[in-house]
Every structure is written in structure tokens, then in C-alpha cells.
Amino acid sequence: MRGEILAIGDELTSGRVRNTTSGLAARCLFAAGHEIVAMTTVGDMPALIGTALHTALDRAQFVLVTGGLGATSDDLTNEAVAQALSRPTTLNHEVRAALVRNGVALPNADQKAGGLEKLAWLPAGAKALKPGAGMAGHLLVHEGVPVFFLPGVPHEMEELLADCVLPELRRLDPGGASAPRQRLFKVFGLPETEINRRLVPLETAITGLTVGYYPVYPEVHVSLTLRGVATDDRLATADRAVREALGPFLYGTAADSLATVVGALLRQQGLTLAVAESCTGGRVAAELTAAAGSSEFFLGGVVAYSNVLKEGLLGVPAAVLTDQGAVSIATATAMATGIRERTRAAVSVAVTGIAGPGGGSPDKPVGTVCFGLADAGQTRAxxxxxQGKRWQIQAMASQQALDLLRRRLLGLELGAE
Amino acid sequence: MRGEILAIGDELTSGRVRNTTSGLAARCLFAAGHEIVAMTTVGDMPALIGTALHTALDRAQFVLVTGGLGATSDDLTNEAVAQALSRPTTLNHEVRAALVRNGVALPNADQKAGGLEKLAWLPAGAKALKPGAGMAGHLLVHEGVPVFFLPGVPHEMEELLADCVLPELRRLDPGGASAPRQRLFKVFGLPETEINRRLVPLETAITGLTVGYYPVYPEVHVSLTLRGVATDDRLATADRAVREALGPFLYGTAADSLATVVGALLRQQGLTLAVAESCTGGRVAAELTAAAGSSEFFLGGVVAYSNVLKEGLLGVPAAVLTDQGAVSIATATAMATGIRERTRAAVSVAVTGIAGPGGGSPDKPVGTVCFGLADAGQTRAxxxxxQGKRWQIQAMASQQALDLLRRRLLGLELGAE
Incomplete structure (x- = not known):
């Protein structure tokens, strides 16, 4: 179906907040086979919201409106829509009951009030999408065109889009064009241009295939989009070709992260892990603990940001720190063996480097990072x-540590010392 | 002046590429005192481009069009505009000469060709903005409304905006409004609706003031925008009123984060810090080390994700873990004192909780988090x-730990045990 997206908020038209919501919605809708005709952003002005909504209603088969649904005084979407479509806001009892169930204290139901009560006053005819889920969102079918009102917060919008909007669109248009088939691959350690060079032949070799490249620092994600019939065979062919072209640099697909891939390998092999971090300052541990169930394999670690703690908590010999420096193969090795001994983990990884902007020297410039890996068999460093800014070096070092673990657990080449 | 922005490209409406150009343009224009009424994105379809351009021309005092100006076959902006405004593309000799000067080999000047020659064919009446600079960009005044055509590449757009568009707008409207003044405040620990309730009176009390509320989980950011004359006095009044209304929940302004505020306080007071984390898995340490110079006050810490490490690396007594549990006031206290002793830090903070989705009990449901604070004077827990998903509980717990540190360092109330 042909849709339009309308984003509302002064913070967007003043450029103070970057609108990531519209692009995310467009990507999800496109992936489900829909076509986005136009995306419009307007400020918190009822007249403009009304005009933009009418324009969208005139030419689209469905409309997505994001933002301005909250309980604060600058949230004007419902009032503006009520005016523009001559549908006065009315109290939605289902939403109100959900607010009360969630412990919100509300005044009498028959009077229109401010604050959270505002969340329950929707344009006449609107149906709440997921009452009780703790987020705004409703559907209004106006002159046959479904208009979905979703929160501007990206993760809330994404949840309602997946759980309510896409199923409703599928229901409205069951015989619609089949969705293009997409597959997403995640790559670490190869530049985008090199990935492009390796994959360019695929687009001519496989009919109807589009390859997309998305740098998601410090990784690159590659999408395959296939349209037409008999896509399964071509998708399988494309999948094999991508895997062959990218080899060990391809670490996973859509739902994976380097941390979840490492976690799955540790689980499979029945191993535990501990980490010792300096310049990454806890990022490796934070990545590993982002997924539920990480306590099955992750014991913990030490953030030895100061040299005193490298010595005190990890047992790095003072002489090593003095002679070789905190950023050295010897220190990385001692950190990896130190944390492994102290935690009795099966495997350990250590990171020590110079994230900058200060602290570099001609010998060890900003961006120099040493890694250590230790397990029952051997120790490697x-x-x-x-290159880049502090946050980029920290992100790159953290992902590199995880990728070294992944390669070690898979028995792949780690690269030069 | 009131302007509109029109971005063109299939890669934007399919969500494959994130449109950062429109937001960047909006920010620059807003900062220069202009108001962006609407921002629209359409795909590479001439009819849609035409409609969107007419809509913008009808209501704006100027229009910015970005993208689709290049030399490849999917760059359709000039052709679409030529059709929509009945201004056939004509050869711009100035642009052509600049291309030749830059070493581009072109066919005879009198025939319309593809390739780079395409860059020189502009809608009739258009004037090149910066011929010879190696980037497309032109100005077309249509029925009195200036329409600026700029590249979609953010840094090229930004250069032409600063060098050509803003001076031209200033020339057209020399007595225009001065730039609005903005101030951004960051708040932790108060719900958005409560902040709104406290600040609503300001908008009526202070002429020309607009207050915006932006949840940036788990914080809320509040913007003040002031237009008109004598803004300095009113801004100072608004600033004082906001600080008074939000009290200790207001932790900083635009450039601050909770971690940088904590870092500045530690520096001022000459104190060092160490952290002991369980459920936050390294996030507190990662936040603290995101800013350069954090090694001046941050020593490091322990991520004691497993109970074995809480005992082994932090000295939490086994009896405490068995009797009170890993998520308890007693464990948080022992973690805080344990890390402080082992690192000799002046101040320490500890976090232990249940991030979920598993691990909760009726007694200690998912989302229960205990914090410990220790310094030379006393220990508090x-x-x-x-509430929320795993990542939300982890983010909330991490920011709460930093906010407790901030309050302790400022001598503010920490709240109930």
C-alpha cells in the first residue's frame, strides 16, 4: 500500500532533535512491501498539522502520524487532528481504565483535565492500539483511510508499528504485492568500499537483487533486497555468495550483535568469560550484559582505568608498567592472565589503549590499543x-575485543601481532 | 523568514539512508533567526516533486530543495522542477565553463548530453550559487519566492547554506527578526508531566517564551526558546524560574551529562572515584570514561556480575549473599565499602539489582535495584x-547511581532508603 508519514514537533523543525523516527518507520514499512510516497515534518502548530494531514489523506492509502501524543502542554496532535477533521476529542474509556490500572490518579471521568488524563482524550472514532502498554497510539479511519497515530519515541513507534500497524495493513490488503524479501548481514573489520567491491558482481549476477550498504559504526551492515517471484532460490544463492565473498568478516545476521555471537559460542562450548578493560572503560562488559541470560557465561571483570588498579586488582607487575608502559603487549598479556586467574574464568580478554584526545606519543599515538586473550591453552596479545574521535576509538576497541573472542572461539585467524 | 525544506531521494523514502541533511539545514536556519514551517521528503518521482514544490511555494517565503542534482540517471530534480514550474532546462554557460575549467571533457555546447554535462542544464532563470566549487547548487526566484537547490551531501549543503543561502536571505530581509535565543536544561528523577506542571506558569508569565519537553530516556530535557527584543533580561528571568521550579532535579545544561557533572564535582573537590557494578554490567564506568580527562578522578572498578566475584573481588561476605541475597541493602553496602577499600578511592558507588526479564520474585520483582555509596564520612544504601525492559532498567539504574553521587557531592538529600 502507498503511505505517507507525518512527523510533528517544534524540536524537529528547529533542528534541535534529529528525526530518526520517520526513517525507521519508512524502513520497516518498505521491508513489509509498502511504498512511502512522502514524509513530512511540521512544527507544533495546529493549522500546519491540519494542512499536512489533509494533503496526506488526499493522496495516500494510509497515513502514519508520529509525535505530539504525550501529556505535556506542547503535545497538540490530538487537538489539531480533532479540529482539522471535525472530530472533537472524546474520552476513550479503554485508555482511561488502562491509566487507572497503571496506578495513575485521575480526576472525575466526566471532566476534561490536563496532565495524564489528556492521554485518554482522542479524536472521535479513534481506537487505542495497545491500551495498557504504557504508550500512546491509536487508529482513526477517516473517510476510508486508516491514520495511525504513534509516539515519536523511536522504540515505542517501532513496537506499535510491528505489533499493530503492519498486521492491520496486511488485514486491509490481504492480496497486496508480496513484500520484498530482505536479508541483513553484519560485518566487522572490512571497509565499506572493500565490501562494495566484493559484492558488486552480485547485482548483475542475480535478477532483481539490490544490495544496500549501511555503516553502523564501527560495523558495516549489508542488506539484500529481492523482488519478484521465485525469490527463495535466488535469495539462497545470494546468501551463499555473500558468505563466500566476506568470509570471516561476516559475523552474523539481523538479530545478532558481536556480543550475542560471542555469548552463543561460549554457551555452546560450556565456557565462562571474564574481561579486563582500561581504555574501553566498561564498554566490553556492558555489551556482554546487554542481552538477557548473559550471567550463564559472563562472570564479570575489572575496569582498571588507573595503573594502580592494573597492579592492585589484576596483578600486572609494576616493572611491566614502568618498562613497557600501560599500553603494551606485556601489559595486555598480564591483564588477561591476571583477570583469568582471579576469576577462574575459562576465557579472558583484556584491552588497554589510548582513546585520546590526550595521552598519545610519537611512539604510541592516540588510537593505539593492545589486546590480550587467555584460555586454558595459550595466551595471545x-x-x-x-583512527577517529575518542568515542570512535572506544567503540572500535570494544568491538575489536569481542571480535577477537569470536575468532578465537571459532578457531579463526586472529591476524598479526 | 518562514521557509520550507524539501528533500528528494528514493533512498530516503525507503528508509535505506537516514536523512540528516534536512535537520542540519533546519538547525542552521533556525539559529540564524528563520522559521522552518515544514520539511518534506519525497522519492525520485517527478510528479511528487512538483506537487511538493508547489505546496511549499504557496506558503513559504523561501524554499530549500536538497538532493537529486547529480549526474547519474536517478538525479531528477532539475527535470522535475522544469516540468512543474514550466521552466525548461537550459544550458548554463557559467556552470559549463566551470566544468571545463575543472577538466571535465564535454561534447558540443549546443547539444544536451548525459553524464557530467547534465550538471550544466538548469531550469530557466536559475543562477549557479558557487560555480567552480565542484558542487551543484543554484538559486531560482519563482514568482518572487527564492528557491535554493542544494546538494544532498550534508557537508556540501552546509557550505553552500552558510556561504550563499544565509547571506542572500539576509539581503532579501535586512530588517528581519533577530535569531531566537535558546537554552537547554537537563533533568533526572522527575516525570515529564510533573516538570510540565511546574513550568506551565512560565509561558504566560514571560512574553515570547516557548517551553519544550523532550524525554531522552531516562532523562527529560527542557528547552526555553525566546523571540523578540530585550531577550537577555527575559532569558535570565526564565533561567532563574526554571532552576527554582526544578530544584535538585535539574542537573545541568546543554553540554552536560550526569557523568560530566559528577566528574566536575570530583575534580573541584579533589576526590577520586571507584565503582562496583552488578546489574548495570559496566555502564556506570563506561559513562564516566566517555569524557576525556576522566582518568583525573576515575580509578576504575569491578563488574561483579556473578556472586563468586562479589565475594572474590569485592569481599562481600558469603553469609550476606546467602542470607540477604545479592540484591539487598547489605550487599550494596558491602560492595561499596569493598571497592573503596581495594582501590583506596575517596568515594565509591555500588549497584546491584534485577534487570530482567528473568530473576525476579514476588519479594524482589524485576526492576528492584540497590545502591551503595561510601566515602570517608559514612556509608549509605x-x-x-x-519499570521497563532490560535496557531501560539498566540505563535507569546507571543514571540513578550517577545522580546519587551528584547529590552526595552537592550535599543534597538522597531520598528514602
């Missing part, structure tokens, strides 16, 4: 040089 | 209950 290596140095890498990264 | 308290329990908080958070």
Missing part, C-alpha cells in the same frame, strides 16, 4: 591502531 | 524500583 596483539596491537591495533584506530 | 538505598533501594529503588524501576
Amino acid at each position: 596483539l596491537t591495533r591502531h584506530f | 538505598l533501594t529503588r524500583h524501576f
Whole structure:
């Protein structure tokens, strides 16, 4: 179906907040086979909201409106829509009951009030999408065109889009064009241009295939989109070709992260892990603990940001720190073996480097990072040089540590020392 | 002046590429005193481009069109505009000469060709903005309304905006409104609706003031925008009123984060810090080390994700873990004192809780988090209950730990145990 997206908020038209919601919605809708004709952003002005909504209603088969549904005084979407479509806001008893169930204290039901009560006053005819889920969102069918009102907060919008909007659109248009088939691959350690060079032949070799490249620092994600009939065979062919072209740099697909891939390998192999971090300051541990169930394999670790703690908590010999420096193969090795001994983990990884902007030297410039890996078999250490701002070097070092673990657990080449 | 922005490209409406150009343009224009009424994105379809351009021309005092100006076959902006405004594309000799000067080999000047020659064919009446600069960009005044055509590449757009568009707008409207003044405040620990309730009176009390509310989980950011003359006095009044209304919940302004505020306080007071984390899995340490110079006050810490490490690396007594549990006031206290002793830090903070989705019990549901604070004077511990998904509980717990540190360093109330 042909749709339009309308985003509402002064913070967007003043450029103070970047609108990531519309692009995310467009991507999800496109992936489900819909076509987005136009995306419009207007400020919190009822007249403009009304005009933009009418324009969208005139030419689209469905409309998505995001933002301005909250309980604060600058949230004007419902009032503006009520005016523009001559549908006065009315109290939605289902939403109100859900608010009360969630412990919100409300005044009498028959009087229109401010505050959270505002969330329950919707344009006449609107149906709440997911009452009680703790987020705004409703559907209004106006002159046959479904208009979905969703929160501007990206993760809330995404949840309602997946759970309510896409199923409703499918119901309205059961015989619609089949969705293009998409597959997403995640790559670490290869530049975008090199990935492009390796995959360019695929687009001519496989009919109807589009390859997309999305740098998601410090990774690159690659999408395959296939349209037409008999896509399964071509998708399988494309999948094999991508895997062959990218080899060990391809670490996973859509739902994976480097941390979840490492976690799955540790689980499979019945191993526990501990980490010792300096310049990444806890990022490796934070990545590993983002997924539920990480306590099955992740014991914990030490953030030895100061040299005193590298010595005190990890047992790095003072002489190593003095002679070789905190950023050295010897320190990374001692950190990895130190944390492994102290935690009795089966495997350990250590990171120590210079994230900048200060602290570099001609010998060890900003971006120099040493890694250590230890397990029952052996200990390995290596140095890498990264470019960029502090946050980029920290992100790159953290993902590099996870990728080294992944390669070690898979028995792949780790690269030069 | 009131303007509109029109972005063109299939890669934007399919969500494959995130449109950062429109937001960047809006920010620059807003900062220069202009008001963006609407921002629209349409795909590479001439009819849609035409409609969107007419809509913008009807209501705006100027229009910015970005994207689709290049030399490849999917760059359709000039052709679409030529059709929509009945201004056939004509060869712009200035642009052509600049291309030749830049070493581009072109066919005879009198025939319309593809390839780079395409860059020189502009809608009749258009004037090149910066011929010879190696980037497309032109100005077309249509029925009195200036329409600026700029590249979609953000840094090119930004350069032409600053060098050509803003000066031209200033020339057209020399007596225009001065730029609005903005101030951004960051708030932790108060719901958005309560902040709104406290600040609503300001908008009526202070002429020309607009207050915006933006949840940036788990914080809320509040913007003040002031237009008109004598803004300095009113801004100072608004600033004082906001600080008074929000009290200790207001932790900083635009450039601050909770971690940088904590860092500045530690520096001022000459104190060092160490952290002991369980459910936040390294997030507190990662926040603290995101800013350069954090090694001046941050020593490091322990991520004691497993109970074995709480005992082994932090010295939490086994009896406490068995009798009170890992998520308890007693464990949080022992973690805080344990990390402080082992690192000799002046101040320490500890976090232990249940991030979920598993691991909860009727007694200690998912979202229960205990915090410990220790310094030379005393040790404090308290329990908080958070709602939401795993990542939200982890983010909330991490920011709560930093906010407790901030309050302790400022001598503010920490709240109930």
C-alpha cells in the first residue's frame, strides 16, 4: 500500500532533535512491501498539522502520524487532528481504565483535565492500539483511510508499528504485492568500499537483487533486497555468495550483535568469560550484559582505568608498567592472565589503549590499543591502531575485543601481532 | 523568514539512508533567526516533486530543495522542477565553463548530453550559487519566492547554506527578526508531566517564551526558546524560574551529562572515584570514561556480575549473599565499602539489582535495584524500583547511581532508603 508519514514537533523543525523516527518507520514499512510516497515534518502548530494531514489523506492509502501524543502542554496532535477533521476529542474509556490500572490518579471521568488524563482524550472514532502498554497510539479511519497515530519515541513507534500497524495493513490488503524479501548481514573489520567491491558482481549476477550498504559504526551492515517471484532460490544463492565473498568478516545476521555471537559460542562450548578493560572503560562488559541470560557465561571483570588498579586488582607487575608502559603487549598479556586467574574464568580478554584526545606519543599515538586473550591453552596479545574521535576509538576497541573472542572461539585467524 | 525544506531521494523514502541533511539545514536556519514551517521528503518521482514544490511555494517565503542534482540517471530534480514550474532546462554557460575549467571533457555546447554535462542544464532563470566549487547548487526566484537547490551531501549543503543561502536571505530581509535565543536544561528523577506542571506558569508569565519537553530516556530535557527584543533580561528571568521550579532535579545544561557533572564535582573537590557494578554490567564506568580527562578522578572498578566475584573481588561476605541475597541493602553496602577499600578511592558507588526479564520474585520483582555509596564520612544504601525492559532498567539504574553521587557531592538529600 502507498503511505505517507507525518512527523510533528517544534524540536524537529528547529533542528534541535534529529528525526530518526520517520526513517525507521519508512524502513520497516518498505521491508513489509509498502511504498512511502512522502514524509513530512511540521512544527507544533495546529493549522500546519491540519494542512499536512489533509494533503496526506488526499493522496495516500494510509497515513502514519508520529509525535505530539504525550501529556505535556506542547503535545497538540490530538487537538489539531480533532479540529482539522471535525472530530472533537472524546474520552476513550479503554485508555482511561488502562491509566487507572497503571496506578495513575485521575480526576472525575466526566471532566476534561490536563496532565495524564489528556492521554485518554482522542479524536472521535479513534481506537487505542495497545491500551495498557504504557504508550500512546491509536487508529482513526477517516473517510476510508486508516491514520495511525504513534509516539515519536523511536522504540515505542517501532513496537506499535510491528505489533499493530503492519498486521492491520496486511488485514486491509490481504492480496497486496508480496513484500520484498530482505536479508541483513553484519560485518566487522572490512571497509565499506572493500565490501562494495566484493559484492558488486552480485547485482548483475542475480535478477532483481539490490544490495544496500549501511555503516553502523564501527560495523558495516549489508542488506539484500529481492523482488519478484521465485525469490527463495535466488535469495539462497545470494546468501551463499555473500558468505563466500566476506568470509570471516561476516559475523552474523539481523538479530545478532558481536556480543550475542560471542555469548552463543561460549554457551555452546560450556565456557565462562571474564574481561579486563582500561581504555574501553566498561564498554566490553556492558555489551556482554546487554542481552538477557548473559550471567550463564559472563562472570564479570575489572575496569582498571588507573595503573594502580592494573597492579592492585589484576596483578600486572609494576616493572611491566614502568618498562613497557600501560599500553603494551606485556601489559595486555598480564591483564588477561591476571583477570583469568582471579576469576577462574575459562576465557579472558583484556584491552588497554589510548582513546585520546590526550595521552598519545610519537611512539604510541592516540588510537593505539593492545589486546590480550587467555584460555586454558595459550595466551595471545596483539596491537591495533584506530583512527577517529575518542568515542570512535572506544567503540572500535570494544568491538575489536569481542571480535577477537569470536575468532578465537571459532578457531579463526586472529591476524598479526 | 518562514521557509520550507524539501528533500528528494528514493533512498530516503525507503528508509535505506537516514536523512540528516534536512535537520542540519533546519538547525542552521533556525539559529540564524528563520522559521522552518515544514520539511518534506519525497522519492525520485517527478510528479511528487512538483506537487511538493508547489505546496511549499504557496506558503513559504523561501524554499530549500536538497538532493537529486547529480549526474547519474536517478538525479531528477532539475527535470522535475522544469516540468512543474514550466521552466525548461537550459544550458548554463557559467556552470559549463566551470566544468571545463575543472577538466571535465564535454561534447558540443549546443547539444544536451548525459553524464557530467547534465550538471550544466538548469531550469530557466536559475543562477549557479558557487560555480567552480565542484558542487551543484543554484538559486531560482519563482514568482518572487527564492528557491535554493542544494546538494544532498550534508557537508556540501552546509557550505553552500552558510556561504550563499544565509547571506542572500539576509539581503532579501535586512530588517528581519533577530535569531531566537535558546537554552537547554537537563533533568533526572522527575516525570515529564510533573516538570510540565511546574513550568506551565512560565509561558504566560514571560512574553515570547516557548517551553519544550523532550524525554531522552531516562532523562527529560527542557528547552526555553525566546523571540523578540530585550531577550537577555527575559532569558535570565526564565533561567532563574526554571532552576527554582526544578530544584535538585535539574542537573545541568546543554553540554552536560550526569557523568560530566559528577566528574566536575570530583575534580573541584579533589576526590577520586571507584565503582562496583552488578546489574548495570559496566555502564556506570563506561559513562564516566566517555569524557576525556576522566582518568583525573576515575580509578576504575569491578563488574561483579556473578556472586563468586562479589565475594572474590569485592569481599562481600558469603553469609550476606546467602542470607540477604545479592540484591539487598547489605550487599550494596558491602560492595561499596569493598571497592573503596581495594582501590583506596575517596568515594565509591555500588549497584546491584534485577534487570530482567528473568530473576525476579514476588519479594524482589524485576526492576528492584540497590545502591551503595561510601566515602570517608559514612556509608549509605538505598533501594529503588524501576519499570521497563532490560535496557531501560539498566540505563535507569546507571543514571540513578550517577545522580546519587551528584547529590552526595552537592550535599543534597538522597531520598528514602
